[in-house]
Amino acid sequence: MATRGVEGAYQGALRAFQNPMLDLLHRTYAPFVVTVLAMMFTPERSTVAVADAHAELADALDQLRAAGYGDDGDQPLPAGNARDLCRQWVQAGWLVRQVADDVEVYRLSAHGVGALEVAGRVGGARTRVSESRVRTLLEAVERLAQDADPDVMARMARLQTEIDQRRRELDRLERGGEVETVADDQLLEAAENVLHLARELPADFARVAESIKAMQRDVVADLRQDVRPTGEVLREYLERGRQIMDATPEGRAFAGALRLIGDPARIDDLWNLLRTVLRHRFTELMPEQQRRELAEIARRIEQGVKDVLVAQRQASHVITTQVRNHDPMRDRQVDELLRDVMAGFHAWVPESRRGEVVPPMRRLPVAAVGQLRQTMSDPRPLQPPTPLREWDEEEDVPAADTRAWGGPQYAELRAHLEAFAGDPAHEDGVDVAAAFTAADERIRRPVDLLGLLEIAHDVGMTDTAEVAVVEAVRPDQTRRRFAFGGVRAANPAAPARPADEKPGDDE
Incomplete structure (x- = not known):
């Protein structure tokens, strides 16, 4: 065995064990970590809220310690609270902390998923050399060879052979042949192979x-x-x-x-x-x-x-x-500022003592400016605004146009509503849209529609399921159409009913 080959292989193994996945499985508390991560993250639950993960991890620690685990040397449990353990697992690369829908969550990293798969395969049913696994390998090699072979004639020959096989099988079934059944053991091996691939x-x-x-x-x-x-x-x-x-x-x-x-x-x-x-x-x-x-x-x-x-x-x-x-300029300035802050911390921390009170900065430093500009580009001095014209009390002011564009004319609207309600057909209530449509153009402005609805609200009104459409006339004779939920106002001419009297009482 060559020394150079051994050294290279050993260095490769050292690099492999620096992988977070193998590092997780090599840790003293690996059984506990694998157990908790496998229970916390499932195919239906790919992410877990940070608060929920801390609570579930703390509960798992309490249950295992209550059952007697962690006391003996061969069944150790990690020390520390759930928050610290999750932070360590994030730093080790087994968990990833991120924000999803404005909520901080944990999810398994690729190394964590790989470690759980390795532990699951070793702790579960052992994979066997079965017909299904060998068939999968042979089919993969066959497909690879077909994709890599550019020979047209060879491709055509393979397709023709497959067509002939399919045709013979179809002819056999059409003649009444039975479908060949597969034993349950073989199907079970095939299912295990599918799970292994998945x-x-x-x-x-x-x-x-x-x-x-x-x-x-x-x-x-x-x-x-x-x-x-x-x-x-x-x-x-x-x-x-x-x-x-x-x-x-x-x-x-x-x-x-x-x-x-x-x-x-x-x-x-x-x-x-x-x-x-x-x-x-x-x-x-x-x-x-x-x-x-x-x-x-x-x-x-x-x-x-x-x-x-x-x-x-x-x-x-x-x-x-x-x-x-x-x-880029702003980013460089931010980087320089952060480096200055870190340099200041490196200079201050060795001279400070633990628990030393740091005086807070009450206010930001003020730049020493000698003289500021007091005038802008216009050399003329500032002038006050032009004074308002004196009001002549004897001057006649036309009020017609001002009143026409003013607010609702409540008195005329109330009189019109009472007159409109005088019709015996309106004894049970007045349709506000019909009353507005029947009004004179002087009180059919858009603002008068709001005033009429206010009056109807004061006398009492009920909503209907219909949508009312009315046409209002502005003072400049322009017309506007308005749609609103239909309402019926109580008859303002009807006597007011006592508050404690119910409809239908004769006494």
Whole structure:
């Protein structure tokens, strides 16, 4: 064994164990972390509110400690409260803290999803070398060879062979042949193979979303440090924002997969196929957890596609917003200010003592300015405004036009309503729209309609289910149409009924 080969392999293993996924599984408290994360995050619950996560984690710690775990050395539990543990898991890269719908939530990172899958496979049923797994491998190799072989004649020969096989099978069934049944053991192996393949999808989707977010951070960081012309930066970064799915290997792989699973018809077909499988009797041999996991395959695919598309839209929005608001000079000034603040902290902290009172800054410092400009570009001194003209009390002021454009004429409107209600047909109430339409043009202004509604409200009115439309006449003879909910006013000429008397009382 060559020493160089051993050293290289050992360095590769060291780099591998620096991965957050293997780091999680290598920790002392890995069983507790895996248990809590698996119970907290499910296919139906991809994100958990921060407050809920802290409460559930604290409850899990209390239950395990009450059951006696954590006392012995071989069953340790982490120290600290739930908030501190979640903060540590975020720093370790197992959880991601973000804001969704104005609420802070936790979600599993790609490393956390991968760690849960590894733990689930090791702790669950062991994968076996079965006919289904070998068939999947052979079909994948066959499809790879077909896609890589550009020979037209070979492709035609393979298609003709497949057509002949399908035709012979169809002819056999048409002659009354029976469908070959598959043993329940083989179906169970095939179902386990499907679950094994489906368990890889959540981590793949999470890696795609995180790669898009990492690219977003890189683009924004490059943009803040950019000193090129704004137009050039705008064209380049907007183009990268539009093509963000083509800029990363994970994004390109997901775009290819999206062409297969992004069609709603394919998802519907997948739902139907899964329901068909779950109706078969061999599923009774599967544990309840596996049956539930099999039924949730389509939902997990939909959720994974949704998470990636949301990350893509957010990245495009952030990059576009940053480009529009990009100001290199301001960003450099902010960076210089932050560096000055950090330098001041580095100089102050070693000389300070713990618990030392820091005097607050009561007011901001004032710049020492010697002389400010007191005049603008106009050299003339300021002049007061032109005085108002003196009012001549003997001057005649025409009041006709002023009154015509004034407020409602309540007295005339009330008199008109009482006269209109004098008709015996209006004994039970007056239609306000009809009364307004029958009024003279002097009191049919738009403002008079409001006045008439006020009077109707004072005498008592009830709403109707109809919509009334009336035509008002302004003082300049222009006409306006108004629509409002129909109302009937009580007859103002009818005697007022006592408050304690009910309709229909004869005494």
